[in-house]
Amino acid sequence: MTELNRRKFLTYVGTGVTALTVASTGLGALTPKVEAKGKEAANELFGFNKKVSGLNFKPIAPTSKDDVVLPQGYKYDVVAAYGDVINAKGDTFGFNNDFTLYFPINNSNTRGLLWVNHEYSSELFVHGARGADGKYTPAQIEKMLYNQGGSIIEVYRDGKEGTWKLDTSSKYARRVTGLTPFSLTGPARGSKTVNSATDVQGTFANCSGGKTLWNTVLSAEENFEYTAKDAGLNDTHYGWIIEVDPFDPNFKVRKHTALGRFNHENAAMGLTNDGRVVVYMGDDKKDACVYKFISKNKYVASRGKANSDLLEEGTLYVANMGKGTWVPLTVETVRKAATDKKNNAALEKFQTQADVVVFCHEAALLVGGTPTDRPEDVEISPFDKTVFIAHTNNDSHGNFHGHITRFIEAKSDLGSLTFDFEIFAAGGKQSGFSAPDNLTFDSYGNLWTVTDMSSSKLNQGIYTHFANNGMFVIPTMGKDAGEAYQFASAPIEAELTGPSFTPDETTLFLAVQHPGEETENLNNLTSKWPHRKGDTMPRPGVVAITGFKK
Numbered sequence: 001m002t003e004l005n006r007r008k009f010l011t012y013v014g015t016g017v018t019a020l021t022v023a024s025t026g027l028g029a030l031t032p033k034v035e036a037k038g039k040e041a042a043n044e045l046f047g048f049n050k051k052v053s054g055l056n057f058k059p060i061a062p063t064s065k066d067d068v069v070l071p072q073g074y075k076y077d078v079v080a081a082y083g084d085v086i087n088a089k090g091d092t093f094g095f096n097n098d099f100t101l102y103f104p105i106n107n108s109n110t111r112g113l114l115w116v117n118h119e120y121s122s123e124l125f126v127h128g129a130r131g132a133d134g135k136y137t138p139a140q141i142e143k144m145l146y147n148q149g150g151s152i153i154e155v156y157r158d159g160k161e162g163t164w165k166l167d168t169s170s171k172y173a174r175r176v177t178g179l180t181p182f183s184l185t186g187p188a189r190g191s192k193t194v195n196s197a198t199d200v201q202g203t204f205a206n207c208s209g210g211k212t213l214w215n216t217v218l219s220a221e222e223n224f225e226y227t228a229k230d231a232g233l234n235d236t237h238y239g240w241i242i243e244v245d246p247f248d249p250n251f252k253v254r255k256h257t258a259l260g261r262f263n264h265e266n267a268a269m270g271l272t273n274d275g276r277v278v279v280y281m282g283d284d285k286k287d288a289c290v291y292k293f294i295s296k297n298k299y300v301a302s303r304g305k306a307n308s309d310l311l312e313e314g315t316l317y318v319a320n321m322g323k324g325t326w327v328p329l330t331v332e333t334v335r336k337a338a339t340d341k342k343n344n345a346a347l348e349k350f351q352t353q354a355d356v357v358v359f360c361h362e363a364a365l366l367v368g369g370t371p372t373d374r375p376e377d378v379e380i381s382p383f384d385k386t387v388f389i390a391h392t393n394n395d396s397h398g399n400f401h402g403h404i405t406r407f408i409e410a411k412s413d414l415g416s417l418t419f420d421f422e423i424f425a426a427g428g429k430q431s432g433f434s435a436p437d438n439l440t441f442d443s444y445g446n447l448w449t450v451t452d453m454s455s456s457k458l459n460q461g462i463y464t465h466f467a468n469n470g471m472f473v474i475p476t477m478g479k480d481a482g483e484a485y486q487f488a489s490a491p492i493e494a495e496l497t498g499p500s501f502t503p504d505e506t507t508l509f510l511a512v513q514h515p516g517e518e519t520e521n522l523n524n525l526t527s528k529w530p531h532r533k534g535d536t537m538p539r540p541g542v543v544a545i546t547g548f549k550k
């Protein structure tokens, strides 16, 4: 244990951190109501009772071991890895898994569907190198498209062994891929800007995502440019937030263009105080913006999945952090900004709302959106509705370790158009983590974050201190707020992605993406994770972590 970790460990043992200790010791100025009313108010505000995860673990030290390393008392089962057959039809699990989301079957915490994103493919491990003409063959392109998108798998915890397994006899298990037909919804549907398309081919580059209030999944198309180009597809058909119902193959899979087209990391849904739907989103590239969409109409729980139409009409906003305002991205605001700046090219480009959503990043900068340091995952705190944004890093101006920003919406209303913000935690030696990426909350108000240091830079130079990528737990309130405790370490050259809990928080699903990514030759593998019998290469896979105690 390093000196820094020892200090943190002592701190946390000393305070006996538990949810209600934290909650009752005060949430700070952000949530005066909770401080005033104590425990009961806290539970009421959170919308759920505390579960079992908390900080009941002894943090691990950074390590470069080729395994998923966990604190003592925790274990992992590999539930699915690249190439595994997932159903009777013979569909297979895609490559480079990212976002996971558990959907209980009959409210079970031991059997459910798991949605899993598949973000990108690999020449070496999946479809092979380009031909002498610099192109892939149609068969290679088909493989590249099939192994991205998403998987719906059925998973269960075997009663006898307590091991999580894949149920390949599932009636739900299926794939959504770069070959699946999608509909477009919203302002860009059928517009000139997308070549008049109302239906498009497939989804790929699926990074993180989110859950809707009506129990469907949103998945974010991130770095779509490469696959679109290699496959000869129109790139305006990608870079959207897609929606899928894992339980219903007849629910037409769709892309919601009202939410903008950019390098979408994820989509975090909440409600305004007057009942409209809000979706927060990051654009994962250097010097890109943070967005939120607010629906025109209100959420009506009894409408169930018909609420999906809320994502077709509303206003998209971009954050101006200098002014603390959310600026509407409408054709009127964009054209006004272009006129004020005497920018004739922009006036030519932005003539309809379809143009604004399709070329969203450019429109956002025109109206004063603040360029930030790779905004990745966004999560809304279930405690106080502050909004956490992972700004992974931006080496072009010296932010090598990133930070987590916290937006505080005026009047704690996600519908507010003004906000303040703070830097909640900063990466670096002092905190023990670098490059925060995906985020998720537990019911104690702890923020779980995984890190995304580039695999080519791991264990070298300024990243030596952190060893492999990892997972950290950061309390968001109490005296340990902002302190990071390491919970997991990734295999060699891998990134841990897409953490999601079962509702009772006894199991944590986590994707292990790109183990052995720097391998140049199949005879000289840099990682062999998950070390399964008979495997001749590393395989991205999803693990189920258990051992959480009450």
Ligand code: FEO
Residues within 6 Å of the ligand: 119, 207, 208, 222, 265, 284, 376
């Ligand atoms: Fe796919 Fe931004 O990570």
Ligand code: CA
Residues within 6 Å of the ligand: 207, 208, 265, 376, 437, 438, 452, 497
């Ligand atoms: Ca990510």
Ligand code: CA
Residues within 6 Å of the ligand: 437, 452
């Ligand atoms: Ca990433």
